Amino acid sequence: MSDRASDIRVSPATGDDGGGEVRYLSQADLEVPTHQIVAPDGSYDDEAIPDLDDEELLDLYRWMVTDRVFSRRMVNIQRRGELGTFGSTRGQEASIIGSAFTLTPDDWLYVGRAWTPMFMRGASMEDMILFWRGIEEGQEAFAKVNAQIAISIGSHLPLVSGIAWGMHLDDADAIATAYLGDGATSTGAAHEGINLASSVGLPALFYCQNNQYAISMPYEKQSGANTIAQKALAYGIDAIRVDGQDVLAVYDAVSSAREKVLQGEPVFVESVTYRLDAHTTSDDPTRYRADEEVDHWESHDPIERYREFLKSEGLWAEIDHDAIVDEIETEFDEALAAANAMEERAVAEMFEYVYDELPPELVRQLDEFEDLLERRPEMYDFIEQRPKG
Amino acid sequence: MQATIVQAVNDALHGEMERDDRVVVFGEDVAESGGVFRATDDLLEEFGNKRVVDTPLSEIAIVGGAAGMAMYGYRPVAEIQFSGFLPPAFDQLVTNASRIRWRTRGELSAPMVVRMPYGAGVRALEHHSESLEGAYGHIPGLKVVIPSTPADTKGLLTAAIRDPDPVLFMEPKRIYRSIRAEVPEGEHEVPIGEAAVRREGEDVTVVAWGSMMPPTLEAVDEGDIDAEVIDLRTISPMDTETIVESVKKTGRCVVVHEGPRTLGVGSEIVARINDEALMYLESPVERVTGFDTPVPLLSMEDFYFPHPPRVLDGIEAALAE
């Protein structure tokens, strides 16, 4: 970073290698390797295994299964009308868990599509159910563990750079992380956010899960760039491209990125993965993608690939898969029961937290409304308060 | 033909794309999947991938790109997937689209349409439910249109596409499919800038638009009120005359809107009535509106927007004095 400015200033006078020929810098000049440790067939190089102890290796498996079971249960309760909408993460478990496993509780986390990382840092499944039921207390719970979900795609990247800026000013021993999708890399906010981190030198990690689709838009049409990782060069930061179906490679890549970020060098990570389910429960993916493609990715299941690795390492014997699933199902059942038990909330909650102190006009609107509800109880015929979805 | 609002959007697009090959439709997920609400269904098959285009996830580029394409001579109709995602592109509306004609003394213009579903009540996530027509109505040079019936949707969208100025076309998504009504076949244009009198009456004027029309009509029926109900249809430029003439007749007025009250469109309507019909008023103009709060997430969003009893309450208040 240090000699960049002087390079720019001298460059007009040193254009000496052209020899009269116009030379383009093209994508073909750039080779972007994809980091992988465990191959799709389960083979791997012992030397490349990241430094994790057995317990941690088993944890990676448990969290991936958690992610899968959670998505399945959420889709199910959505179909029963108990949620508004839900975005499943099936297929992206390695990408999500391998990356989140590198973060500490002091690191800030702002996600697009990734829910289990919230549990990994202490939020509960109940909080996540509340969130997807459109109950404000969900985000409140995430905020308590330095995490948030962004619904306006890409809007969180400048925010994450701002958080990282604070960390930078504080000399904090932590980083701010934005999870984003391939679609998000087309937003103006993403460009400005990454550029800010680069220009100031902020401890921000941009973790892009390229799950190949932004609703119906395949990545090939999202951008003319061969890879998303290569875009980082234009911002002047480093990037890693990683096989997002390989949890160990993801862990390895992101922990190395995190080290660099801690030094105030933002890093961009492109994790190549696939969204197996619909974009959300309101989406119909058969309109825009072929069954063969989905089948192909079904056969690149990240959990199965990792299972092969665990077997080779002799760790599979330590795992009782069914017991893990049972445990997670029970946790989900309890979370759902707790979410269902949530009391009806008061109208005042709509007004609370808009400002630190309620301005007089809002006090007036609330009073008028409460009075109306009392005078005209028939209002409730039109109001369905729906914490249970 | 009987159609819903969302089908009427589709019908208008079909008609105008057929009539004028400069009309190009684009936005997120509009082509291959026909739009998340299916408003652009079948257009790709009929008009091909040069005129029906899936764009990257880039609201700024969609709106700014539409303005540029329009300056060049095309007639872009861009979709913003949900109105809550227009704000990133607000800058393009304010800085470019709405000012091109003014800036170039008429040498260039931006005849474009930005369509988007707006409003609460469909149980969506954050940012999907806002009614910010007041904010957009504040931009000089931009027309803001909100239909409330299938026939008007077809007629107004047709007019918007033919309009020489940029038009923001806000579609009431809560009633996208809940109303099915007669829509004229073939050419059908409804002029922008003219309100419609939905029901004639003597006792009170009620002004509403978009998603607020059904609860307003329901309230009037419920209370058995001899109200003159005006569907504003165009936020900007606003049809002052229809409102003022009606208020001169009834002497009372209620404005109903879903967006926040403060600095809302209702405030402007009250001001215009004060300017031109103050002496005819027998009671202060009432406003029944959304609150000055974010639209709550889906579990409590039903509390937010005016339902018939609240509208009726406002009407009765106007009639009381």
Ligand SMILES: Cc1ncc(C[n+]2csc(CCOP(=O)(O)OP(=O)(O)O)c2C)c(N)n1
């Ligand atoms: C600014 C903005 N525009 C449009 C939308 C509607 N929308 C929700 S998700 C989505 C696609 C997101 O794709 P991507 O960034 O690749 O993330 P993924 O959901 O695939 O993880 C779109 C267009 C939105 N939420 N925000």
